Amino acid sequence: MIEKGKVSQEPFLGILKILEEAESLNLVDWNAMNIATVDDNGQPSSRVVLLKKISDEGLVFYTNYNSKKGMEINSNNKVAINFWWRELKKQIRIEGVISKAPEKDSDDYFNSRPLKSRISAIISNQSSVINSYEDLKKDIDEFLKKHDESAVKRPKHCGLYVLAPISVEFWQERQNRTHERIKYFLKDHTWDSCLLSP
Numbered sequence: 001m002i003e004k005g006k007v008s009q010e011p012f013l014g015i016l017k018i019l020e021e022a023e024s025l026n027l028v029d030w031n032a033m034n035i036a037t038v039d040d041n042g043q044p045s046s047r048v049v050l051l052k053k054i055s056d057e058g059l060v061f062y063t064n065y066n067s068k069k070g071m072e073i074n075s076n077n078k079v080a081i082n083f084w085w086r087e088l089k090k091q092i093r094i095e096g097v098i099s100k101a102p103e104k105d106s107d108d109y110f111n112s113r114p115l116k117s118r119i120s121a122i123i124s125n126q127s128s129v130i131n132s133y134e135d136l137k138k139d140i141d142e143f144l145k146k147h148d149e150s151a152v153k154r155p156k157h158c159g160l161y162v163l164a165p166i167s168v169e170f171w172q173e174r175q176n177r178t179h180e181r182i183k184y185f186l187k188d189h190t191w192d193s194c195l196l197s198p
Contacts, residue, residue: 002031005055010191011168011184012056015092018170019054022085035061035163036080037072045072052109058164059094060101062109064126066157073098073161081163089173096165106159119143121158169196 001023007016022030029050036046047069053060059081064070073079077098084091100106110118123139130136165186172180181196 002051003053003060005053005057007054008056010193011165011170012054014170014184015059015094015168016054018083018085018088018090018092019051022088025087027085027087030085032083033059033061034082034084035069036082037069038076038078039072040075045069052160058096058162060105060160060162062106062158062160064121064124064158065100067126070157079163091171093169093171094163094165095167096163098161098163101160101162103159107154109160110154110158115149115152116140116144118152118154122152122155174198 002019004016007013019031029048031051032048033051034046034048036044038044045068049061049063051059052062065074079096079098081094081096082091110121113121119140120136123143124136167183167185169181169183174180177198179198181198182193183196184191184193186192
């Protein structure tokens with residue numbers, strides 16, 4: 001389930017329509033998107049995150065700001081994301097810029113998560129080397145022994161990001177490699193569109 005804010009214009013309406021189609025089919029991780037960032041040496045890296053909200057403001061996901069992706073976003077907030085659904089034979093490619101969501105939005109999302117998930121976010125130093133997953137589980141259990149639920153507050157290093165698209169491409173598989181590609185792009189703060197050759 002993703003939160004749906006005000007979605008009133010293309011290409012956001014098109015994104016939402018396909019997401020709702022994937023959700024209605026109960027596809028596994030139907031809201032999963034691959035996000036690519038670039039480090040200071042120009043080396044790209046990618047990983048899958050889950051979309052949490054969509055609105056005319058952009059696409060929202062949650063992460064650790066101190067993670068590899070967080071540090072790369074801090075240095076270069078231009079990113080690319082990709083959705084792909086094998087069953088639908090569709091993908092969406094998006095390029096845009098990222099910013100942190102308001103702290104209240106991040107707090108509200110954090111507080112909606114299961115207790116152990118919140119504790120894991122507090123004690124985990126995402127992307128750092130650990131000795132074992134047993135040690136991580138012990139750390140979570142120890143935190144629970146020492147603190148009650150009221151002590152479980154969102155750490156400042158975790159929160160929501162908002163991706164504001166500057167281009168969106170809808171790709172639909174067709175027979176004989178005649179795939180349909182429609183690209184939307186911002187031009188003078190207004191969305192325009194064109195067809196692309198497959």
